[in-house]
Amino acid sequence: MRVNAARYARVFFAARCVVALLSVGLGLLVWAFARQLYGARGALLALSFYAFAPEAIAHAGVATMDLATGLAFLASVFLFWRFARTGRRGAWAWTALAVGLALLTRFTAVLLAPLLVVLAAAYALTGRVRHPGRLWLGLALLLPAALVILDLGYLGRTSFEPIGRWHFVSRSFQSLQHAAPWLRLPLPNTWVGGIDRQAVESQSGATPTYVLGRIHSEPVRWYFPFAMLIKWPLGFLLALLARGMSFIPGWGRHRWRHELFLLVPVAVLLGAGALANLNIGIRYMFPVLPFLCVWLGGLGATRRRRRAPSAARPPIVSGGIPPARARRALGPVLGVALAFAQAAESTAAAPWELSFFNLAAGGPGGGDRLINDSNVDWGQGLIALREELARRGIRRVHLAYHGTADPAVYGIDYVPFLGGTPGPESDWMAVSSYYFVGLPQRMMTPRGPTPQSVRFDMRALWARTPAARPARCMYLFKIR
Secondary structure, three states, rough: OOOOOOOEEHHHHHHHHHHHHHHHHHHHHHHHHHHHHHHHHHHHHHHHHHOHHHHHHOOOOOOOOOHHHHHHHHHHHHHHHHHHOOHHHHHHHHHHEEEEEEHHOOOHHHHHHHHHHHHHHHHHHHHOOOOHHHHHHHHHHHHHHHHHHHHHHHHOOOOOEEEHOOOOOOOOOOHHHHOOOOEEEEHHHHHHHHHHHHHOOOOOOOOOOEEEEEEEEOOEEEEEEEHHHHHOOHHHHHHHHHHHHHHHHOOOOOHHHHHHHHHHHHHHHHHHOOOOOOOOOHHHHOOOOHHHHHHHHHHHOOOOOOOOOOHOOOOOOOOOOOHHHHHHHHHHHHHHHHHHHHHHHHHHHOHHHHOOHHHOOOOOOOOOOOOOOHOOOOOOOOHHHHOOOOOOOOOOEEEOOOOOOHHHHHHHEEEOOOOOOOOOOOOOEEHHHHHOOOOOOOEEEOOOOOOOOEEOOOOHOOOOOOEEEEHHHHEEOOOO
């Protein structure tokens, strides 16, 4: 990091360009899926909801795997939907490739196994499957095919050694090791090691959860629904409500069986999130977002249901329920209006969408006492802090920074604040929102990260108005 300080920002910018391209691909996939279901207008509406979603914009600009995970999930389900409809071998091959790449993208892709089984069963129960035998055979063959792709991605580094010889650090894998030491896993060694490491962080009580101003040692099961209510724009939430209200009376059985491929993944992912022990950011539920954006395309659907015979149509009573044609026309108008409302709320938060909160939760950067962690502060404020210090003529600052980069790499002259009374080196102090609310974490210093997590009691500053909020994830105070 320090050796490459001169090109540090350029290297990360190159990595972010890759993620931005993945976001373009995900947007096109949202459009294509919605076009298959709802026609051209519905596809454009779905794409609008995705393109102006603060979560999508935020994660398209950082070098992480959250957006890639959303792309992998939607691509796997979309291609499996095409295979279930047609039973063609080519569609199956593309599905197998997508599932294998999903496993290479993130460990949570293991949820695709139960998800696809549920989708196949639900679709088969509709009675409209053309080739039931091909559907179940193809589903059974997806697992070995995906494992082959996973092994190829790790260059065949699979030892097939009994797990009794492995060294595991998580309780779950240690239990499996004691129960079946003879078991041989057809999985790459480092992939299993990664899941083992992730399992440690996901153990109950291992990672604190911050919600509603309190730090919980145990997971909060309603964390993700609550985070969505305050992190997603009001226009998007109202669109989901409108879509849900019009869903049951507005669509025939033929549409319902296809929309299973949108709603079942959302239910499975939300259920897995409720059972998870890692509540540190809405980003873990990012794959839900593109499925919902496709579903919202139904507000602008151009396809009509067949008209009932004249004798079967109920008469229209003055002052009663509006005609069906009027109700169908209301959906696109309402969808466009809510898409514009989301775009306005999202654009007002630019360019710091990562710390976005909707207006009901306090607006951009205003909900960090409700939830925090990667919902607000991912260490993205160093450049904004540097610019704010330069604008105010501040040469040195006391800094409690939550992030893995050394602020000196970005040209910030700082004194790490590790507690107590700030020294005379500076009259200013900057605090990351993560530390400001009292969350513990190791801190980066000029000598490297601190050996243990540090935690501060910043309540004395909570009532004070900061001089600035760089990137809406940091607080800058003049302390003397």
